[in-house]
Amino acid sequence: MFIRKINYLSHLIYFSYMKYSLFALGLLMLGFGLNSCRKYEEGPNISFRSKEARVTNNWKIESALVNGVERGNDPYWEKQKHYFYRNKSYNQTIIDPTTLEATNINGKWALYENGKKIAITQKNATGNIDSTNDYNIIKLFEKQFWIRKIDNSLELHFVPYE
Numbered sequence: 001m002f003i004r005k006i007n008y009l010s011h012l013i014y015f016s017y018m019k020y021s022l023f024a025l026g027l028l029m030l031g032f033g034l035n036s037c038r039k040y041e042e043g044p045n046i047s048f049r050s051k052e053a054r055v056t057n058n059w060k061i062e063s064a065l066v067n068g069v070e071r072g073n074d075p076y077w078e079k080q081k082h083y084f085y086r087n088k089s090y091n092q093t094i095i096d097p098t099t100l101e102a103t104n105i106n107g108k109w110a111l112y113e114n115g116k117k118i119a120i121t122q123k124n125a126t127g128n129i130d131s132t133n134d135y136n137i138i139k140l141f142e143k144q145f146w147i148r149k150i151d152n153s154l155e156l157h158f159v160p161y162e
Contacts, residue, residue, distance in 0.1 A: 055109070
């Protein structure tokens with residue numbers, strides 16, 4: 001009788017240990033799984049806003065890397081404003097640093113490859129020639145939007161324009 005109780009208790013301890021071990025292992029696997037499913041290089045891992053809702057904003061350039069060289073403080077980049085609208089239209093305003101004249105370039109934007117890339121199609125200043133630039137999305141938060149041209153020649157870091 002005494003041995004049977006000890007046997008019962010040892011099985012009870014063993015099974016409760018196994019139950020918690022499996023639970024801990026499951027949590028560990030979930031953590032690794034979420035980390036490896038990262039959509040963008042710089043995040044986020046999880047967002048409750050859609051990709052389109054996070055792209056839709058009025059942005060200004062915080063940093064511009066042209067062929068690996070920081071040009072964000074250059075007046076050409078510093079004065080630009082980029083408007084991504086909910087209806088997928090796009091407007092870029094470039095202010096000439098010398099004359100302070102504004103040039104508006106209109107176009108469209110579209111996400112593709114499950115929201116990992118964005119295509120921006122623009123008309124030139126006269127409004128009659130379309131050109132499309134494709135970018136990889138590096139970071140897509142509500143207050144940060146980073147894109148890199150497919151050929152790695154240009155990387156733009158946007159923050160909201162207030």
